[in-house]
Amino acid sequence: MLSFLSLAKNSRLANSITSIAVGKFDGLHLGHQELLKKLDAHGAILCIEQDNGVLLPKKYRSFYVKYPMFYLQLEIVRDKNDKEFVGFLQSVLPNLKYIVVGYDFRFGKNRFYYPFDLSRYFKGEVIVVNEVFYKKLSVHSGLIKELLLNGNVKQASKLLGRLYGVRGGIIKGQGLGKRKLYATINIQNDGFLLPQEGVYAGFIQLGAQSAESKKYPAVIFVGNRLSTDKSFSIEGHLLGVEVEVKEREAEFYFARKIRNNRKFENLESLKEQICYDINEAYRILKVKHDG
Incomplete structure (x- = not known):
């Protein structure tokens, strides 16, 4: 399990990363997989962590992905505005060309900022992945958790893709x-x-x-x-x-x-x-x- 902040001490690895998918990635479900498809050959994943129940504990997530995965506690970026957040990402990843987020990505204090706010200060391309559906059901972690807690593991697995x-x-x-x-x-x-x-x-x-x-x-x-x-x-x-x-x-x-x-x-x-x-x-x- 790699800390995103540790990249600041590994300039060779940090300089090699040109695209990053940002989100929770707590289930690596079908919706998350669509984000990862947008990464280039030198991509990475940034999981912004919250201390609550998850579908897939972080120590097991790397098994399901081919990209390096880094972790960052929400508190570190919770109150950053759009300029500060983009600046933070670029200070760690100086050669960043693509930021990939989901349609429902929110950041900053009180989740005030939206994906389009990233484009105001990021010189590269912000790729926003549209909502993913499985047979008219919107794929997201909250629904999967609800299905599991109600015993509907069959439907939950359909949304997970496994x-x-x-x-x-x-x-x-x-x-x-x-x-x-x-x-x-x-x-x-x-x-x-x-x-x-x-x-x-x-x-x-x-x-x-x-x-x-x-x-x-x-x-x-x-x-x-x-x-x-x-x-x-x-x-x-x-x-x-x-x-x-x-x-x-x-x-x-x-x-x-x-x-x-x-x-x-x-x-x-x-x-x-x-x-x-x-x-x-x-x-x-x-x-x-x-x-």
Whole structure:
């Protein structure tokens, strides 16, 4: 994770950057990807950070982009006017030719300034990317967050351009699943926005983030274990395979919600429901069921 201010100490890298996309980039969704298409071969990304819930924690964002990504706390530029903001960018990037922003980009105190204000003082070209739609839905992080919080992971993934995933370190569960229910892999959330509590069909990728790593079909649970110890958990059961888990981390990908979280009176009823959930996951994911 690179600080934008650190570029002032790396003149060689700073001088090589000729275009920059400026924004939050907290999800790298379809709208963000359109901005990145406007960068030239010597482009970079400037993420202006706010301390609130994000779709994609910054330590994982570089996996999805080919350009160097730099971070800047909002407080540093929050009160700058248009002249000061442009001057700040050019003081760090002296060979800047293109600034790429979205149609809804705002900056300065009380978000007073608009994209066209950048052109008043920037000698290069300001490229403003129009609103991006997916089937008449405007693609933006706020809507994606709302969809996730309502359990609509399928629609959220359409706007993201990929399945929504939550990554974290693998931790020990309560041990009940393997003994009396179904064996699960448990993870600790590493800063991702969690979807609504419930049971989902999805995939689990074991190990470090990699495009080549296998994704195993799975049924995934997020929420408080109302029928057992009441503790919160993120756990998944692999469909049709037994894997000796040696990795330290995993990512859970959410394809579609199966049902809400609810309490069962006994373990027999819970196991019967989990069996149904597993069969539903097989059906949703179109995975052959040999059982």
